[in-house]
Amino acid sequence: MSIENDFALIKDFDQNYCLQVFSLLPVAFVKGKGCYLYDTEGKKYLDMIGGIAVNCLGYGNPKLASAISQQAKNIIHACNYYYIPQKSELAYRLCRASFADKVFFCNSGAEANEAAIKLARSYFYYKDVNRYEIITADMSFHGRTMGTIAATGQAKFSRPFEPSVPGFVHVPYNDIEALIDAVNPHTAAIMLELVQGESGVHPADKEYIQAVKKLCVEKGILLIFDEVQTGVGRTGKMFCYQNFGVTPDIMTLAKGLGGGVPIGAMLCTDQVATGFRVGDHGSTFGGNPLACAASIAVMEEFEEKGIIDNVQEVSSELFEKLNKLRTKYNCIRSVRGMGLLIGIEFDDTITAQGMREQLLAMGFLVSAIGKSVIRLAPPLILTKDQAGKFVKALDKILKNVSGPKNVFDKIKDALPTKNQVKHSASRITSAKIDRLDELDLPDSKPDADEEDD
Numbered sequence: 001m002s003i004e005n006d007f008a009l010i011k012d013f014d015q016n017y018c019l020q021v022f023s024l025l026p027v028a029f030v031k032g033k034g035c036y037l038y039d040t041e042g043k044k045y046l047d048m049i050g051g052i053a054v055n056c057l058g059y060g061n062p063k064l065a066s067a068i069s070q071q072a073k074n075i076i077h078a079c080n081y082y083y084i085p086q087k088s089e090l091a092y093r094l095c096r097a098s099f100a101d102k103v104f105f106c107n108s109g110a111e112a113n114e115a116a117i118k119l120a121r122s123y124f125y126y127k128d129v130n131r132y133e134i135i136t137a138d139m140s141f142h143g144r145t146m147g148t149i150a151a152t153g154q155a156k157f158s159r160p161f162e163p164s165v166p167g168f169v170h171v172p173y174n175d176i177e178a179l180i181d182a183v184n185p186h187t188a189a190i191m192l193e194l195v196q197g198e199s200g201v202h203p204a205d206k207e208y209i210q211a212v213k214k215l216c217v218e219k220g221i222l223l224i225f226d227e228v229q230t231g232v233g234r235t236g237k238m239f240c241y242q243n244f245g246v247t248p249d250i251m252t253l254a255k256g257l258g259g260g261v262p263i264g265a266m267l268c269t270d271q272v273a274t275g276f277r278v279g280d281h282g283s284t285f286g287g288n289p290l291a292c293a294a295s296i297a298v299m300e301e302f303e304e305k306g307i308i309d310n311v312q313e314v315s316s317e318l319f320e321k322l323n324k325l326r327t328k329y330n331c332i333r334s335v336r337g338m339g340l341l342i343g344i345e346f347d348d349t350i351t352a353q354g355m356r357e358q359l360l361a362m363g364f365l366v367s368a369i370g371k372s373v374i375r376l377a378p379p380l381i382l383t384k385d386q387a388g389k390f391v392k393a394l395d396k397i398l399k400n401v402s403g404p405k406n407v408f409d410k411i412k413d414a415l416p417t418k419n420q421v422k423h424s425a426s427r428i429t430s431a432k433i434d435r436l437d438e439l440d441l442p443d444s445k446p447d448a449d450e451e452d453d
């Protein structure tokens with residue numbers, strides 16, 4: 001049985017058989033090429049969110065596909081009783097490209113952060129020093145495991161699962177005084193994102209990060225950068241910390257690392273690596289040949305195709321064009337971010353959800369964060385031309401946001417009321433989208449629907 005092209009059945013099976021923890025848009029993708037995705041109806045979309053900063057090489061990259069298929073025909077999984085050539089090579093490549101001396105491989109960002117948290121604690125345990133507390137930032141996001149929701153500085157992620165794992169303190173982001181005040185003799189580590197991606201794309205100030213590093217050195221505190229979202233070229237350097245002129249003791253990666261194949265990594269210095277001894281940590285799948293072969297192919301493509309240069313060039317043009325839109329339309333409050341991780345914040349005349357739906361109707365994929373921010377995290381192979389198409393589409397939509405009853409008011413009218421939505425007020429239902437289709441939306445002919453680039 002294949003249900004691949006039957007959207008009604010796909011949706012029905014999902015709703016009946018998958019745990020309903022996601023708010024899904026009414027679309028399923030069955031084909032991808034470069035920066036484009038195609039749904040069950042054959043409609044084409046320019047992917048400006050890249051599987052949430054994962055699909056760094058886009059879709060159907062020949063080198064990545066060939067590395068995965070070659071490896072799949074040979075050994076997919078060995079195990080951690082034996083040396084794994086692909087794991088050894090990837091660790092070498094990551095250390096060569098970064099501050100790190102040692103790598104631990106796992107399967108996701110949350111797992112990489114769990115490893116970092118455990119290492120920070122065990123590092124002091126083996127030194128016989130009573131330091132265990134980890135300071136993180138308000139509005140941070142570090143994952144969905146029990147440890148990482150405790151690390152995350154947003155109570156909504158941990159409240160239903162209390163009591164929380166103890167030993168985490170949260171302070172305002174970009175506020176060095178608050179951080180200094182929070183440090184105490186039990187502080188083991190400070191853990192930060194360099195751009196807070198999940199809470200609205202908020203970059204750290206360079207002076208703040210440099211002051212944090214100084215504080216860590218002075219007080220003997222470990223510095224952990226969560227680069228799950230910002231790592232692997234996303235911000236125009238291989239790793240985001242390279243934009244800040246400081247190095248951490250520990251860094252975590254996932255998302256783009258495998259170009260779509262699940263893999264996470266925790267990197268650290270030799271000194272900090274002494275905190276893990278044989279048996280202290282592990283993972284059945286971590287460092288498996290398939291994921292490591294994929295990641296090696298990603299790193300090779302970065303070198304051969306000049307991916308980081310592309311991020312820098314496309315990013316600066318995209319920022320320039322988006323900032324022009326900002327001066328043209330008062331409803332754009334800010335355009336912020338680094339490289340190809342960009343947040344566009346609107347005032348209360350525009351809902352992020354409405355904008356995401358408008359863009360979807362026009363053939364562009366973005367994510368909505370909270371009420372007012374849309375996030376862009378496209379494949380890092382995005383071209384200037386494709387970026388220009390996105391800006392044009394946004395311009396078209398914003399042009400129509402004028403007059404007493406603009407399209408966003410119409411979208412709000414079309415949305416079910418709170419009571420009509422059973423599980424969550426923000427849940428997107430297909431009914432909602434069906435009703436949107438009936439609206440007179442600004443030219444919803446897919447702009448992305450042109451020849452493949």
Ligand SMILES: Cc1ncc(COP(=O)(O)O)c(C=O)c1O
Pocket residue numbers: 108109110111113141142143144193197198226227228229254255
């Ligand atoms: C900064 C950051 N850390 C950790 C995570 C968790 O990663 P994963 O979903 O792979 O567990 C995310 C995911 O969005 C993230 O953005």
